[in-house]
């Protein structure tokens with residue numbers, strides 16, 4: 001098997017599963033319980049919080065555990081809207097966000113908020129001036145993703161943060177789900193108030209994630225209940241999953257240091273070879289882009305036909321993002337970049353992890369060539 005769908009999810013590291021298993025069997029107490037078993041679980045919870053905070057260069061009391069990226073995005077956006085609706089009802093975001101951001105915005109729109117969707121250029125990148133022009137007295141939040149999950153393009157988060165520093169009443173939220181472990185992001189330097197991460201995108205387990213909330217920032221909780229996570233996110237914490245996520249983050253950041261240069265070589269090889277094939281158009285920009293994502297169209301074929309043709313050869317890729325791939329709609333991210341609807345409908349995403357090798361990349365390119373030739377013959 002050659003797994004090239006790491007932006008959808010990653011395979012948990014063996015050590016991560018071992019940690020999950022150990023904590024689930026030996027430290028299964030509820031961290032809110034008063035007895036020793038609860039105390040042990042609570043200790044593991046705070047150790048994991050400290051470890052994750054240290055790896056992200058933030059304070060432990062700025063990390064709030066959630067069930068993943070979708071939940072963190074919802075809490076950040078709706079929690080800000082609920083908290084500051086008296087101050088203003090305008091939110092700025094982009095045209096290329098993940099559905100967990102988009103749909104949250106649309107829900108807020110139906111509740112009377114005004115949402116500005118900033119366009120992107122042909123590289124899938126927003127212009128700072130567009131954001132600046134959109135800001136009004138009513139603006140309470142700007143939410144911009146770091147690495148786009150479909151194309152890998154990187155947004156100018158530092159510059160946006162610098163711009164927003166001038167507006168003390170506007171909170172800055174960043175969806176860092178695809179960037180973490182691949183492209184460094186300094187939360188403080190970028191003046192980020194709220195930042196989303198998801199454990200299963202860096203070899204942790206599904207159902208684990210966190211929201212960074214900068215010290216001093218207050219947002220309304222969306223869940224009512226036992227008041228866990230300093231009342232910000234009620235619900236018994238997934239201690240085993242959180243310990244596993246802390247380990248996954250540590251291992252991934254180590255791998256990043258050792259292997260990111262190799263990952264870039266593999267990505268560049270795939271890009272170069274794809275560009276040689278007739279009828280293939282690469283959409284991922286040469287710059288600024290993350291090291292792990294390549295998005296391209298195989299003109300004349302529906303993307304899902306190609307995904308299945310590659311699957312027959314044991315190669316796993318994606319059409320667009322995992323959550324949108326079953327809707328068979330053209331990718332709104334590619335459309336926003338000016339890609340035609342037909343091209344968008346035939347787009348494929350390859351996403352690497354540090355486990356992928358150059359040999360696999362060579363096999364992938366051979367398989368694309370073979371599948372393309374075979375499908376063309378069938379069609380003619």
Ligand SMILES: Cc1ncc(COP(=O)(O)O)c(C=O)c1O
Nearest residue numbers: 068069070098149175177178198
């Ligand atoms: C950019 C981005 N944000 C948020 C999410 C949602 O994360 P989760 O699957 O943990 O809910 C994803 C998942 O693909 C993503 O790519």
